[in-house]
Structures are given as structure tokens and as C-alpha cells.
Amino acid sequence: MTDWEPKIIALLCNWCSYGAADLAGVSRLKQPSNIRIVRVPCSGRVNPKFILASLRKGADGVWVSGCHPGDCHYIEGNYYARRKFVLLKKFLEYVGIEPERLHFSWISSAEATKFAKVAEEVVEAVKKVGPARYLVKREVEVE
Amino acid sequence: MYEYTEKIREIATRLLQDKMVDGVIGFRKGTIPMVNNPVLIKHSEQVSQLYWDSWCGVNLANYLPKFQGKVAVVAKGCDSRSIVVLMMENQISRDQLYIIGVPCKGMLDRRKIWDAVGDRGRDVTDVQERDGVLVVAGRGFSLELERDKYLQDNCAICTHRNPVLYDELVGEMVPEQQVDRYEDIRAIESLPSEKRWEYFQRLVESCIRCYACRNACPFCYCPQCFVDESKPQWVGKTIDPTDTMTFHLLRAFHLAGRCTDCGSCERACPMGIKVRMFTKKLEKDVKELYGYEAGVQLGERPPLDTYRPDDPQEFIK
Numbered sequence: 296m297t298d299w300e301p302k303i304i305a306l307l308c309n310w311c312s313y314g315a316a317d318l319a320g321v322s323r324l325k326q327p328s329n330i331r332i333v334r335v336p337c338s339g340r341v342n343p344k345f346i347l348a349s350l351r352k353g354a355d356g357v358w359v360s361g362c363h364p365g366d367c368h369y370i371e372g373n374y375y376a377r378r379k380f381v382l383l384k385k386f387l388e389y390v391g392i393e394p395e396r397l398h399f400s401w402i403s404s405a406e407a408t409k410f411a412k413v414a415e416e417v418v419e420a421v422k423k424v425g426p427a428r429y430l431v432k433r434e435v436e437v438e
Numbered sequence: 439m440y441e442y443t444e445k446i447r448e449i450a451t452r453l454l455q456d457k458m459v460d461g462v463i464g465f466r467k468g469t470i471p472m473v474n475n476p477v478l479i480k481h482s483e484q485v486s487q488l489y490w491d492s493w494c495g496v497n498l499a500n501y502l503p504k505f506q507g508k509v510a511v512v513a514k515g516c517d518s519r520s521i522v523v524l525m526m527e528n529q530i531s532r533d534q535l536y537i538i539g540v541p542c543k544g545m546l547d548r549r550k551i552w553d554a555v556g557d558r559g560r561d562v563t564d565v566q567e568r569d570g571v572l573v574v575a576g577r578g579f580s581l582e583l584e585r586d587k588y589l590q591d592n593c594a595i596c597t598h599r600n601p602v603l604y605d606e607l608v609g610e611m612v613p614e615q616q617v618d619r620y621e622d623i624r625a626i627e628s629l630p631s632e633k634r635w636e637y638f639q640r641l642v643e644s645c646i647r648c649y650a651c652r653n654a655c656p657f658c659y660c661p662q663c664f665v666d667e668s669k670p671q672w673v674g675k676t677i678d679p680t681d682t683m684t685f686h687l688l689r690a691f692h693l694a695g696r697c698t699d700c701g702s703c704e705r706a707c708p709m710g711i712k713v714r715m716f717t718k719k720l721e722k723d724v725k726e727l728y729g730y731e732a733g734v735q736l737g738e739r740p741p742l743d744t745y746r747p748d749d750p751q752e753f754i755k
Contacts, residue, residue: 343691344664344672347684351674364747374745381750382694382723382742389627389719390687391635400755413755429635432680 301355301421305330305414306345308338310368312360314404324411327418330358337361339372343383346397350430356421358398360413366403373401392429395420442490442540445608446512449538453510454482459536460507465494471565472548476501488512490608492567495545495590497700499656503529510536514545516592516700518601519733520656523696526740529659539604541612544586544593545701546572549710551588555581592701592714595619602734620722626715638683644709645682647675651713652689654706657696664688690716695724695741698733 307313313334319326331354335341338361349357359380367373380399388394398417402410450462466477466487474493478501479485490512498511499520513521518539524530551574555562561576572583597619600611626634649665652658665673665685673688674681690713697717704714724730727750730741 344688347687348670348672351680351684364751371745374747374749375742377749377751377754378728378742378745380754381727382720383691384753385723386687386691386694386716386720388631389634390638390683390716391631391633393631394753398755399753416755430680430683432674432678 299426301329301418301426302331302353303329303356303358303417303421304349304354305332305358305360305417306335306338306341307332307359308361308368308373309334309336311362311366311404312400312402312410315360315402315406315410318404318407319410319414322407324407326411326414329418329421330414337367337369337372338376339367339369341376341379343379346383347430350392350396350427351432353427353431355425355427356396356398356417358400358413358417360400360402360410363401363403393424395424396427440491442608443488446490446538446540447485447488449606449608450479450485450488450510451482453536454479454485458508459510461505462488462510462512462538463498463501463505464488464512464538465490465496465498468493471562472546472551490540492544492546492585493548493565495701495705497654497656497702499524499700500654500702502535502656503659505530505534508534508536510538512538512540513601513604514540514542515596515598515600515602516542516698518603519598519698520700522603522733522736523698523740524656525736526738527657527696535605537601537604537606539601539607541600541607541609542593542596543599543612544589544596546585546588547590547705551583554583554588555579590701590705591712592699592704596699598698598734603736620718622715623719623722626719638715639679641715642682642686642711642713643679645677645686645711646709647677647682647685648708650706650708651703651711654702655693656700656702657693658689664692686713686716689713690720693717694720695728695730696732697721 341359346357361373384397400413453459462479465474467489468474472493476496477487497517497520499517502524562574564575566573570585572585574581595617599614673684724741728741
């Protein structure tokens, strides 16, 4: 188990957090390599089924990041996203998913250092709870 | 209860004779005890089919989004709330509807009656009801039961027994119950996460993915349901525990801030799964976070279709 590294799906808003990831890269900030980025047009585009599908396919954690409230490229997409995420996170915790697997953040495209810091936090949190146990679809083994 | 039947027939006759509506959606007596069927009455000579007793649990709002023309519908408290939600979601317009409101004292659960009768539960041939006492009879037995103990789970904790929106009432308003709706949800919430996971795994273990809960729900009207999508396929179609759980989670999540707890899903479930344990948690959160109760106020926007700049976000970094 010592050499286990988590796989984390990051759903990043094109207009901010994705830019922050880019800036963090070109600024050569140190950040963990466990993050697999999916670029989405807005955090409001993120459907709860994306998050469940990630877990189902074996992601150990999911991280959704968008623009700060008030800064949405589409004016209000992240406000709707916030209500969705709050309910979804509480709901998944209620059915027994560890809270450490789901992360949400607001990161603007200038906040490369915040991006690197949050990435670190997300990976640490997921490492603490270990490999995903729940909601992972195990393929039927065929001999 | 039986006087409601008379009144419903009287209203239906008047509406159909005056050509105020094209049809009346109500209940007729079922061919087996403890199950009444929904029925669409189009002519005034058919109104004698209309019936009302404690086995009219089906949510008739389910038939409205598909209806063309003007229609009268018999609605209990929960049904009327469903109608309000459907109107907010532009599935039906108010001027198409004539709502016959039924103040409701709760519908009964046939599974509980079967349990009470025991081995011979399936032999029940007749259930009569007077003054809060049920007389359950079958071949070679007769049993008296206290009505209030056999209510559907959702009716026992109902806080909106009277219709919130109606054109006409069939009887006097009934007193509303003062109950704690979320006792069982809090009990689950207080368990450690592994126990909660185990609880829900056991809960949906027997699910056969028949989608009866979806079909019975007045709000599951999407032209294509997420479970039928194949490219991309978000949810597996098998009865693998992960697929089943994903289905139940997404189904419930789609009802966040919309579910009026009419209990249709649970009543329809052939395996008797308590699927309301999912939807009720979301109902509780929506109420606590956004102070919203589905289908009570016509003017408000649904909670996931609106926002406040200062909405709670304590765990967002």
C-alpha cells in the first residue's frame, strides 16, 4: 500500500481554475501529479452524474473548481453550481461516501499558488482515506 | 371517506354536463381489495365509476403532463403540491386544470395490512372502514384493526394534508399534524460512515431495476431518462451493487427541491424498498439550507433554479 498513489479527477472551469492550473505549470510551482484535469466551460456545467461516473470508473477523489462567486464568466453559473454541490456533497456523505473524496474550490486564473496549494490539500485528503472502496464498478472477471 | 365519493361524483357530473372540462381524472374501485385504479372519465354517464376511500394513494398529478385539453383532477394534499411543482416547471398551465381538492387523513399501506393478517395476508377479500376502525375480512377470518397504525409511512409524517391549491373542496379541511418529519434521517446521519454505507447497500440490495419508482413519480417526465442514455452511458444498466446505487442516488438527486413526499415511489416498488430514505434527506437539506418546501408557494422559484449570493458554502475552499 505504501507505493499507492491516488487518481483524482479535477473538473476545472475553462475561464479560471483551468487557467490557474496552466499558470501554476508555467510558473513551475511544485504540485502533485495525481490530478487528471477535465476542462469544462463553467462549474455550472458539471452535472452530478459526472462526479458519480468518475467514482464509478475508479477515481479515488473528485475535485471541482470554478470562479469565485460574482466572477463567473457566464454571470451566475457558479451560483447555481454551488447549490448543486452543497446538496450533492451532503447527500453523498449521508449515504456513506467519505467526505475527503469530494472537493470544491473557487480559484481565479491569477491564483496559481492557490491552485498548487489546494491540489496538495486534495491529494493529502484523498491519501488519508486510501483507495476508493465505494461506488467503484468492479468489472466481472472472465477466465 | 364515503361521503367524499358522493361529492366527487356530484362535482364531476356538473363539470362534464356543463362542458367545463374534457375529462375528470379520479379513482375507481379496484378489482382486488386495497388497490384502487386511476380512471379518466369523459362522459357524465360514467361518473358512477368514481370512488374514494383510503386506498387512493396513487399520485394523479402523474397523468397531467401528458394531458391535452382541459381536465379536472382529484387531488389530495401531496397531489396538489405536485401540481404546483408541475405548474412551476411549465408542464401544465393553471387554466387547463380544475382541481377537486380532497382533505386527506392519510392513505393506508396494504403491505402493513398483509403483515398484520400474517400468513393469510394475501387472502384478504374485503376491507371496510368506519370511525377509525378497519374491518379486514377474508375467507374464514375477520379482524378489527386501528386505522392510524396502518398509514403509509409518508402519510404518518405528513404536514400538508389539505390541498394547497384547489377550485373546489369535497369536504371540510382536516387538522394538520404536528410531527417531526426527519427523525429517521437524523438517526442515519448520526451513524459512522461505514455503517451508513452498509445501511444503504442493504436497503437497495433487492432492487431489480424495474424503474417503477421512476415511472410512478409525477416529476420523472424527462423525454429521455439518464438511465436510458447510452452515449455516453453514465449509469450501468445491471443490478451490480454500484450500478443500482448510482441509479438510486441520481434518481433521488433529480428530485432535490421538487419531491413532495407523496410516497408514490415506495408504493410502486415491487420489492418494498424504502426509497424515500434518499429523497427525504434532500428534502431536509433543502429546507434547512434554503428554507424551501416544494409545492407550497406558487410564486417562488425552485431552489436549484435560483441562488442567493450569500448561500452557505462552508466546505468550498
